[in-house]
Amino acid sequence: MYTYKIGISAEEHDTFVKASNQANLLQSSNWAKIKDNWGNERIGFYKNGQLVASASILIKPLPLGFTMLYIPRGPVMDYGDQDLVSFVIKSLKAYGKTKRTLFIKFDPALLLRQYALSDAESAPENEHVLSYVKNLEKAGANWAGRTSDIAETIQPRFQANVYTAPNLAETFPKHTKRLMKDAINRGVITTRGDLTDVTEFAKVVELTEGRKGVALRNEDYFRKMMTIYGDDAYLHLAKVNLPKRLAEYQEQLAQIEKDLLETADHQKKRLTKLNQQKASVEKYISEFSDFVQKYDEELVIAGILSVRFGNVMEMLYAGMNDDFKKFYPQYSLYPQVFDDAYQDSIIWANMGGVEGSLDDGLTKFKANFAPTFEEYIGEFDIPVNRLLYKLSQFAFETRKRLRNKH
Structure with a gap:
């Protein structure tokens, strides 16, 4: 038989x-x-x-x-x-x-x-x-x-798994949605990369290794993975163009100052709102002016490498330049991975393992994206x-x- x-x-x-x-x-x-x-x-x-x-x-x-x-x-x-x-x-x-x-x-x-x-x-x-x-x-x-x-x-017994759906971000906690907006306000743009971007991705992974004291993988390994899996390999990159964003903030500040001059003293609510906007933009200008001294062009600040098999996906490797942790690039990256997965008829994207106690840092971070925890x-x-x-x-x-x- x-x-x-x-x-x-x-x-x-x-x-x-x-x-x-x-x-x-x-x-x-x-x-x-x-x-x-x-x-x-x-x-x-x-x-x-x-x-x-x-x-x-x-x-x-x-x-x-x-x-x-x-x-x-x-x-x-x-x-x-x-x-x-x-x-x-x-x-x-x-x-x-x-x-x-x-x-x-x-x-x-x-x-x-x-x-x-x-x-x-x-x-x-x-x-x-x-x-x-x-x-x-x-x-x-x-x-x-x-x-x-x-x-x-060898493989984690506990994992955080996101089941894809339309408008998935609407199910995220409020603070996750706020950090997603913060990433946008700082000019974080998420795109899907290809083999030409592997070098930059490997650099942010290497920075993560140094920060966490762990050994992940090198550029050759990532290149091999993307070559073998081809279109089933998803390399998502979070980028920021610091000089361009700084110029945009400076333009915003100029417009706000113009609006302030044109606003009458009795328009208290409008004046309060404009002054709040001014303080916020000035804060960004100060922050970005320091960054531009060190980084004078568009750069990759974070990335995720995922691989699809059939209608499921594993999110395998991630890295981030810690200089930009307040840019919250992960909150731009992860939702984009889930959206692209959904568009490609992938039913779930596994964010990877967590401790069974469910009280470790990985669990707390991954919980920001409303996953299903699985044993x-x-x-x-x-x-x-x-x-x-x-x-x-x-x-x-x-x-x-x-x-x-x-």
Whole structure:
């Protein structure tokens, strides 16, 4: 009844995954090209000759000729079908033995809970997904459980996901809308870039790395990602032309001063409004005059690199020049990403992981855009070499902890 095939085509795999409600960029065949420091294989699973499950597998070489296999956000299959689940796990284990695999790690695109931040404590767990855990455990997989720390798993178990809709900004909190206006007032313009803009994007990411003390990716990596994914790669850039904006403020000030001279003393309300506008514009002129001394032309102050797969999107990398944090470029960028995604029939744009405590800085920032917070079911292991499995797990966890300290 069931068979499997090693090395199915990228087209067959991608078509199957895109049609699934478990579609995820990390299961796209091109993702393995991005992660080219790992090996890769695609395995299709068939019932009576029809593809019913698929997995793009990353292969990590280990010392002494051993390997670890990792299936990010996969395999893609019906986890409610016990016979299929058992066959897939058994087949993966058999394949792992041919690769001298110690264990296979996977984290299915199965959502345990979804909620608005205000409902986090009361949102129920999906009973169907919990039954899938039992199916996987019965088939021989070990569940890591309800982990909370973002560093405990390879992929975040908690994420902030924005479901696209027309006029989405109307659902944002008031302070988000205010900061969106502040970005416009400071002359922030958001555009979609291309390969020629990668250098400038890499610069703002590098500034973010230095500020946060984290290691993200370099220009070559971003260029490779945009080349491989082509039109499915979305590079959004927030720019400002400081000299031009300064000239506009100076023109505004001249007009306000002219209006003040032409306003009679008894027009108290108008005079108050004009004087408030004058004070605001003078503040901008002072601020921009200092910037123009350092930056004398249009420049990129922030950016986001996202990638589409099917009808879903992952917002993967972001950076900002901290000199311009009061320009609030993120509040111009993120709404534009969501709008462009909606226009391209993308149903959700994942802003990325957050801590399970939901009280970290990332959660607070991402909450500004009214996302749905989502909990994945988490990670599973399939022991292949049972003799070395526990030792290899200890080594893997130790290496992960050391990596997350940096």
